[in-house]
Amino acid sequence: MKNLFQLFIITILTIGLSSCNSKKADAALEKEVSKALKKQSKGDCPSYILENKKNNLNVSIFLDLSDRITRPKTIQKDLENLQSISRAFLSHIKTKKLILLQDKMQLYFNPEPANDTINTIAEKLHIEFTKESPKADIALTEKLYASQPSTLYDLAKADSKKPKDFPGSDIWRFFKDNVKDYTISDCHRNILVILTDGYMYHENSQMNEGKLSSYLTPKSLNRLPLSNSNWKTTLIDNQYGFIKANENLADLEVLVIGIESLNPKNPYSIDVMRAYWTNWFHEMGIQKFKIQNADLASSVEKVIEDFINP
DSSP states (O other): OHHHHHHHHHHHHHHHHHHOOOHHHHHHHHHHHHHHHHHHHTTTSOHHHHTTGGGSEEEEEEEOOSGGGGSHHHHHHHHHHHHHHHHHHHHHHHHSOGGGOEEEEEEEOSSOOSOHHHHHHHHHTOEEEETTOOTHHHHHHHHHHHHHHHHHHHHHHHHOOSGGGOOEEOHHHIIIIIHHHHHOOTTSEEEEEEEOOSOBEETTOOOEETTEESOBOHHHHHTSSOSSTTHHHHHHHHTOEEOOOOOOOTTEEEEEEEEOOOOTTOTTHHHHHHHHHHHHHHHTTOOSEEEEESOOHHHHHHHHHHHHOO
16 A cells, blocks of 8 residues: 555656646645655544644643652642643533544653552543543543542652652653653644643753753752842853753643742742743744743633643
8 A cells, every 4th residue: 555655656746747847836746745745654543633633632741749749739739730631621522523532631750650559540540532432431530630649649748758758850851751752642732731840850860061951959040140130141141951852842732830939049030940941942842832830720720721722
């Protein structure tokens, strides 16, 4: 079948190029061939699914299970935000025709927790809707995202009872090694929601390249000359930021939720963190993203809804 398709393409090119010598016609022909080849390369998607790609949600959620989860308010906000994400996802599901259902939502961490029960819960929270999915799956998804995450956080806290026991959450390496394989599908509109406080650290990912780093902690931020109103100029001139972890991520949309300052002596710390994340996303080719502060979950719910269902 593949050989026939290639023969078909060659035939079109031969006929087209011999019958029309204008550069304009040639360019148009090449564009059509390119589209045809691109469509064939995505053969794992039925044509009716591929044509509806922007309406097929692939929502990935990354949980930062670093020492931030020692703060009760942070856990409570995460739990409420997770429910808001599931509600926005299900709101989208309810608007689609049954035959067009090709939507999924899943949960990730990095590194993978040693506790197998946490991984089992994450598997339960991997939800996929197709035209064969029963309507009861909608209610089941609501129930799972309302009940299971709290157990997950309890287990994660039990495994690391002291802040020093937390190795950190390796967001940087997740983008480097996993983001393309885990969160991007040719058949879907791909959305990654990251629940984090905006700092980035893991004990096994502490790299520096000039003024760039793979981490940002309250201590490392305090060492930077970015605590006055001239912080932006200083950041740009010195090229402070995160090391680029990947590239060509234009097919991924990212929503970061929970940015908060743990640097009370720096009134610009949130602005600095936003700049770090913004520049990092631009470097990796991410075109649509939003970075949200750690506001009340009731306020963030609208942000989540508007991002997932614009």
